[in-house]
Amino acid sequence: MASLKVLVLRWVGRLARRLVSTRFGQALTASVSAQGLPELGEFVTDDGTRHVRFDGYRDRVVPRWRAMVESTESGPPSFDEAAASAAKRDIADVSLLLESHGASLTGLRVLEVGCHGGLHAFAMADAGAASVLAIDVPEYGVRQAVGEDGSSDRLQAQSSTLSELRRVNAAEFRRSDTVHFLDLDVVEVTEEAAYDFVFSWETFEHLIDPRGALTAMARALVVGGHAFHAYNPFFAHNGGHSLATLDFPYGHVVLSDSEFARYVEEFRPSEASRAVAFHRSSLNRMTQSQFREQAAATGFDIVEFLPWMTRKNLAAVDPQTVQRAQKLHPSVVVADLAAAEVWVLLRKRA
Ligand SMILES: C[S@@+](CC[C@H](N)C(=O)[O-])C[C@H]1O[C@@H](n2cnc3c(N)ncnc32)[C@H](O)[C@@H]1O
Numbered sequence: 569m570a571s572l573k574v575l576v577l578r579w580v581g582r583l584a585r586r587l588v589s590t591r592f593g594q595a596l597t598a599s600v601s602a603q604g605l606p607e608l609g610e611f612v613t614d615d616g617t618r619h620v621r622f623d624g625y626r627d628r629v630v631p632r633w634r635a636m637v638e639s640t641e642s643g644p645p646s647f648d649e650a651a652a653s654a655a656k657r658d659i660a661d662v663s664l665l666l667e668s669h670g671a672s673l674t675g676l677r678v679l680e681v682g683c684h685g686g687l688h689a690f691a692m693a694d695a696g697a698a699s700v701l702a703i704d705v706p707e708y709g710v711r712q713a714v715g716e717d718g719s720s721d722r723l724q725a726q727s728s729t730l731s732e733l734r735r736v737n738a739a740e741f742r743r744s745d746t747v748h749f750l751d752l753d754v755v756e757v758t759e760e761a762a763y764d765f766v767f768s769w770e771t772f773e774h775l776i777d778p779r780g781a782l783t784a785m786a787r788a789l790v791v792g793g794h795a796f797h798a799y800n801p802f803f804a805h806n807g808g809h810s811l812a813t814l815d816f817p818y819g820h821v822v823l824s825d826s827e828f829a830r831y832v833e834e835f836r837p838s839e840a841s842r843a844v845a846f847h848r849s850s851l852n853r854m855t856q857s858q859f860r861e862q863a864a865a866t867g868f869d870i871v872e873f874l875p876w877m878t879r880k881n882l883a884a885v886d887p888q889t890v891q892r893a894q895k896l897h898p899s900v901v902v903a904d905l906a907a908a909e910v911w912v913l914l915r916k917r918a
Contacts, residue, residue, distance in 0.1 A: 600629065600805040600884040600908075602817055611816070611835075613827050617892070621815040621835070629806045629813050636712075636810035637839060645685070645733035647740055655687035658769060659695050662796050665913055666765075669871055671794055673697050676764040679788055681754045681781070682771025685733040689749075690741035692767065701763075703752040704730065708774060711850055712811065715841035727751055755780040757788050764793045772799035773807065778854050779862045786867040786916055795868065795914040802851045803893065803904040805884060811839065812847040817884060818905065820847060822892040855899045856910065868914035875907035882906045 605622035612618050626633055663673050674696035680689045683702030693700050706726035710718035718726075731749070738744035755777050766785045775781045785795050801807050808820030814831060823831060828847055832840040854862075856875060863870055885905045893900045 600817070600881055602628075608815060611814075611819075611831055613823065619816045619819065619822075623815075625815045625817070626813050630808075630810050633810035633813065637842075645729060645736050647736050648687075651685075652687050652691075652737070652740060655691045655769075656694075658798070659688060659691040662767070662798075663695060665796070665872065665911075666794060669794075669913065669915075673765070677762065678765045678767055679703070679757070679763040679785075681766065681768040681785070682774065683749065685730065685737050686747060686749065687737055688767065688769050689747045690737060690744050693743040693746045694741050697765070698746065700747045701750060702747060703750045703754065703757070705753050706730065706751055708850060711845050712842065715843075715845040755784050757784045759788050761788075761790045763788050764790055766793070766795040768797045768799070770798065770800060772797045773801055773852060773854075774850050775852055776849060778852050778859070779866065782862055782866040782868070789916040791916055791918045793916050794871070795912075795916070797910075797912045797914075799910055799912075801856070801904060801907060801910055802853055803855065803897070803900055804908045805881070805905070806908060807851070808847070809851070811843045812851065818889050818893065821900075821905070822889065822896070824896060853897055855897070855901070855904045856907070857899055857901070859910070859912065863912070863914050867917050869917050870912070871915050872911070872913040874911040875903055876909040876911070877903070877906040881908060 602620075602622040602625050605624050605628070608621040608623045610618050610620050659673070666672060673692060675698050678689075678692055678697045678700040680692070680700055680702040681704075683689050683704050686702055689700045689702035706723045707717050709726045709730070710716070710722050713726075714722065734749055738747070741747075754775065766789055772778065772781075789795065800809070803821055805817060806813060808814065812820040812828070814820060814823070814828075815835070819831065820828065825848060829840070829844050832843040836843060856873070860870055860873065882902070885902050889905065890900070890902060893905060
């Protein structure tokens with residue numbers, strides 16, 4: 569029989585391989601600096617600061633950006649096996665975290681915020697949740713596609729596409745009948761003490777009123793209920809996501825709103841309006857310390873606060889970047905720039 573040490577090593581190796589295979593793991597392990605890339609020229613900010621632009625920097629930091637930005641009208645929605653497996657693994661990890669704090673997903677009434685196609689919602693149902701109400705807003709997808717909040721026709725079309733995707737996904741899960749969807753902004757959730765668990769994945773950074781969202785989440789939870797959020801903060805090297813990651817490190821953080829607009833108009837004219845709208849209206853600027861303060865102020869205890877970073881992430885944060893970031897966002901610290909992901913487990917206070 570294998571010794572305990574060997575079993576533990578195997579388990580650690582499996583966890584590491586699993587982590588690296590996820591989108592979140594790739595964000596952690598991807599190269600974060602522009603080292604070795606050919607120079608493309610430069611961009612000069614309003615105060616005369618020169619930023620060298622690098623060929624391939626965006627590919628390095630957000631490898632899948634083309635699929636997101638260049639996606640044209642595609643066929644009918646289809647089931648994505650790899651994304652479903654990743655969602656199941658995410659939920660398995662979140663379950664472990666809950667169990668470490670004496671809780672369990674089994675039997676919980678769950679509210680998921682920012683559910684998109686519902687893969688995490690279905691995975692939570694299959695993992696034992698009693699029910700899942702999964703909410704989302706069609707405006708976000710429309711803004712990414714056309715650079716504005718869109719006409720009611722566009723919103724309706726986006727809403728129908730999501731419904732179809734959820735229908736396709738539902739067929740692949742055992743307990744999908746316990747999952748329900750609603751087009752609803754989280755700040756408009758008015759129910760009180762109706763849920764045991766609030767969950768979001770890769771969504772918190774997109775909430776334009778994070779404090780209002782935390783208030784609504786606290787109201788919706790029973791006392792002692794948990795909230796879990798995994799998010800990719802704006803200040804991370806890859807926090808500009810596909811549309812707002814520029815061609816040099818931390819461009820989306822260190823350029824002002826007008827400099828950002830000038831940059832994309834000059835170098836990415838075909839994406840400019842979408843990029844400006846996304847940078848301005850789809851990414852909040854919440855630092856880790858602000859998250860903690862606002863969670864505490866809205867009635868939560870912070871049970872776990874896990875900023876994920878590697879030595880490589882840290883090495884890419886040079887003093888000029890910190891100072892430039894702080895000029896625009898005074899409460900930013902190195903950890904905000906170096907953490908590619910943050911996981912937070914909160915508990916509603918009595
Ligand atoms: C990057 S997607 C993540 C989707 C999904 N959780 C996943 O992991 O694939 C962020 C989602 O948050 C949603 N969202 C943004 N603001 C929201 C709000 N105020 N209320 C509810 N959902 C919101 C967006 O519409 C979008 O579907």
